[in-house]
C-alpha cells in the first residue's frame with residue numbers, strides 16, 4: 700500500500716520519498732507504481748500517447764527512493780507509515796522518526812488494525828499524530844479514513860483532511876477504535892463468508908457471484924479476501940480476538956483460514972488463496 704500512497708501523492712505534485720529497508724523492496728514498489736501509472740495515464744489521456752508519457756514522467760520525477768530513513772525524514776512535512784502490522788516495529792520506527800523529523804511535521808500511520816494512540820505514544824508529538832487509512836488499490840479507491848485519537852489536535856486533523864482532498868480522495872473522520880469504519884464492518888463479513896462455506900451452504904464461487912450480483916459488490920468476499928491477503932485478514936481477526944475489544948463471536952478462529960495461511964496460500968500475492976491466480 701505504501702507504493703500506492705506514494706503514487707497518489709506524486710500524481711498531485713507532492714515531492715515524495717519512498718523509504719524501505721532494502722533496494723529490492725524499493726524496486727518492487729517502483730514496479731507497482733509503474734504499472735499502476737500506465738493504467739491511470741491511459742484513463743486520463745485516452746488517445747494521447749504523448750500526454751500519457753508526460754504524465755508518467757512528471758509523476759515519477761516527484762518520487763525519490765531511499766533506504767536512508769534519517770536523511771529522508773529530516774525535512775519531511777508529513778510522514779505516512781505503511782510498514783508491517785506489528786505494534787513494536789511501528790513504535791520503534793516512530794520513536795526514531797521523532798528524533799529526526801522537524802518538530803512540526805505530522806506523523807500518520809496507515810495501519811488497518813492497531814490502535815493509533817499506542818503507536819503515537821512512542822513519540823513526543825501525540826498531538827501531531829493520527830491515522831491515515833487508505834484502501835487497496837490506493838490509486839482507484841476514493842476513501843481515506845482520518846483517525847483522530849484523544850490526543851490528535853484539531854489542526855493535525857484538519858491538515859490531514861485537506862491533504863486527503865488534495866489527493867482527490869474523500870476523507871471521513873473516525874475515532875481510534877478497532878477497524879475504524881470499513882474494516883470493523885468488512886472483516887466480520889469476510890469471516891462469516893468463510894464460515895458459511897465451512898457449513899456447506901455454498902461454494903466460494905457461488906458466494907462471490909451472489910454478493911456481486913445480489914448485493915452490488917465489485918468483488919465477492921472470497922475474491923476480496925484473496926485481494927486483501929489472507930495473512931492480513933487472519934492477523935486482524937486474531938488481534939481483535941486476543942485484544943478482547945471486539946465481540947469474540949464475530950472473530951472466532953476459522954480452520955480454513957488458519958490452514959491456508961499456514962500453507963503459505965495468502966491470496967493473490969502468492970498466486971493461491973481461495974482461488975488460484
Ligand code: 3HC
Nearest residue numbers: 735738739742811833834835836838839840882917918927
Ligand atoms: N491502479 C490504478 N487504477 C486501478 C488499479 C491500480 N492498481 N486497479 C484497478 N484500477 C482501476 C482501473 O483502471 C479501472 O478504472 P476505470 O473503471 O475508471 O476505467 C477500475 O480500477 C476498474 O479496474 P478493472 O476494470 O481492471 O477491474 P475491476 O472492474 O475488476 O476492478 C477493483 C478492480 C477496482 C479492484 C474492483 O474489483 C474493486 O473495487 N474491488 C473491491 C476493492 C476493495 O474493496 N478494496 C478495499 C479492500 S479493504 C482495504 O484495503 C483495507 C485494508 O486495511 C485491509
